[in-house]
Structure formats: structure tokens, C-alpha cells
Amino acid sequence: MLSKVSLYAATTEQIIASRKRTFVEWGRGLTMDEYLDRDAVGEGEEFGRDEKLMTWYVVLAPRDNPTTVDFFCSCETFKRTIAISYPDKDAEEGVGYGIGSVFTAKQFRGKGYGKHMMRLLHWVLAREDYLQTQQFPEEWGAPPPRVSSAGDGWLSALWSDVGPTYYSLCGMDVGGRQDGWIVKDPFSTFWKVKDVTIPEDEDNKREVVWLDEKAAKEMWDKDTDKIKAELVQKAKEENQMQFSFLPNNGVAIFQWFRLHYHFSRYVQDPPKYCGLRVGEEVFATWTCEFRPGTPKSLTITRLRADKERIRGVLVDALRYAQKHGMDEVEVWNLAPEYAESARELGGAVVRREEHFPAVKWYGAGEVGWANNEKYAWC
Secondary structure (H helix, E strand, C coil): CHHHEEEEECCHHHHHHHHHHHHHHHCCCCCHHHHHHHHHHHCCCCCCCCCCEEEEEEEECCCCCCCCCCCCEEEEEEEEEEEEECCCCCCEEEEEEEEEEEEECHHHCCCCHHHHHHHHHHHHHECHHHHCCCCCCHHHCCCCCCCCCCCCEEEEEEEECCCCCHHHHCCCCCCCCCCCCEECCCEEEEEEHHHCCCCCCCCCCCCEEEECHHHHHHHHHHHHHHHHHHHHHHHHHHCCEEEEECCCCCCCCHHHHHHHHHHHHHCCCCCCCCEEEECCCEEEEEEEECCCCCCCEEEEEEEECCCCCHHHHHHHHHHHHHHCCCCEEEEECCCHHHHHHHHHCCCEEEECCCCEEEEEECCCCCEEECCCCHHHCC
């Protein structure tokens, strides 16, 4: 049966059909029209234009009817720039794909279509020279057609909400090996805002500059060059290849863009700022969660600080969360040297039960994921 199923870049009609299906799962708090408008507008934003956002799908008997809207499952891919560094080389740029909105229609579940879609996805995203070292399984029929706007990936990443092992079994062959997406560091530091007491001696002498979208983008642009330089040192120290998603070119603004669609409906006093900076280099950016049925949360998406100033950055972020009635504050993979400051302010480290960061490296050996923070999530 799998030999009759293949993966294709979706037509416009299939993209709309896919979004209408996924509305049931991810449209909470929006109307269908708002949900469709959000994604349609997003295609023209910096993170989506020029075919950086694509929707893929799997259909039965695609050679006879590859454009059917009665497909089995679908997902989205976001083409992004990454920095890569080897222990003995300078950092270079490449392509990494973020994968999101993996969805199988209810009537097609339990048949292995979703898992097979993800196996095939490697064969359209990975670099050609890597694919030449792999053997496409005969049981799957012909390989999926590659398209000019994809197929140059050094890696792909996703954030699993179906546990830590499901996608690891979605490799490039039929052997069932854990050769798919491997989970890396699914840890968060959480604060329950109602339980946070900021010490009275915590003054406001810091020269805090609050960041709107334009100012945040400027910080992410500056941060990109620093990430590249730091990646070289990290690769040498750990004697291992390292990669990092870069926050510029629309990547880090993606979540703030989507947040606007909940403001008018659920937030009387919506947050005006998406971050702060102290001095020229220390900064934090964030997104918020206002969907009904979930805690109101502020998640720090990108954080750059030093040991001396991290406490002040966290204090200011917590104050901002309190001001806007947030229930929680979260940051992914807070650096160990910041742990004491976070703990003093009531932060607790937990292993998340959702959004497991996982990566598939299209090359030899293993790769480390630097800056595994939520700015890259999609």
C-alpha cells in the first residue's frame, strides 16, 4: 500500500483544505475566517515569502490523482537560515527546515500514513549529496519528486507534541531504527507569577529600553553575527559540530505576528512591547499566550545576557508579566550560569511534556543544537 502513496508540494486548493482541517486542532480562540486569514497573510511576511513556507501532503495513488483534496495528511515546512560550525572550521551558513502543523485527518488515522509522510519528507528536504549516500526503500515505490525551492537542507527540526520517541522512528528506511528526529534538551524554567515576590531592594536604576517589533528586529540582526562567532568557539570546546537557527529574516518575529490575531478578541490591554534591552547587547524578547483554556503566559523566546545582568533582565520580564496579568513566565534551556538567579526569583526547572525539540541531521556524525530556545519554534 505504501508504494501507492507519495509526497507532493500542495496546490493552492490543497493548502486551503489542509488549513481548514487543522483549524479543529489549532484554531482555538479564532474563527475559521481569522485562522485562514492569519496563514494567508503570513505567506507574504518575511518568514513566508519566496516559497520559504510550503505545505506538503501525502495522498493515495498520487500518480493517478496527485492534486486531490481528499489527501491523508499534511504538514508545513519553513525554510530558514542556520549557522553551522565544525571544530576545525569557521561558521558557515546553510539551510535548515522547521516543520510544523503535522496533521492526519481523523478518518485516515491508525494506518501509518502520518509516519510515512514524515519518512518521505527527508527525501525532499535533504541535500542531494547526502541522499546519494542513502538507499530509497524499494517497498515505497518511486522516490517523491523534488522541487527547486527545497532539497538543500543540512537538517530539519520539529517540536513534537506526541511524545519524545514518535518522530525518532520516522527515519529514511523501513528498519524501524531511531534514525529520525532526535529530541534535544526539552527543559524549561517556569515562574508562577502569583507566587513571585520581587525583593524590595530590587531598584529600577537599570536603563531599560523596551522593544517594539522594529527595535526587536534590530536586536535580532545584531544577535545573528554574535551567534555565528560564538558557534565557532562552542564547536571547539565540545569537539562536535554545532548548529544554530538564526533569529533574523523573520524567524523570531513569527510568533509575535501570530499573537496579534488574539489581541482584539481576548486582551483589553495588549502588550505593546515584545522585549527589552539593557545596554547595547543584553536583551530578551518574548511572545505571549492568550488562548482560552490555557494559562496566560509570557515565554522568553531569545535571551542574551551575562551573569552580572541576568537577574535584572528576569526581574524586568517578570514585572512586565505581572503588569499584563500573566499567569506564567517561561524560558527554554536557560544557561546553567543563570540558574542561581532564576532560582532566587522562584523559577523551577522542569522537563516539558510538549514541544519536544527534535532534529534530523543530514550528514555524518552527530550535531549539537546551540541556542535551543523558542524563537525558532514553528
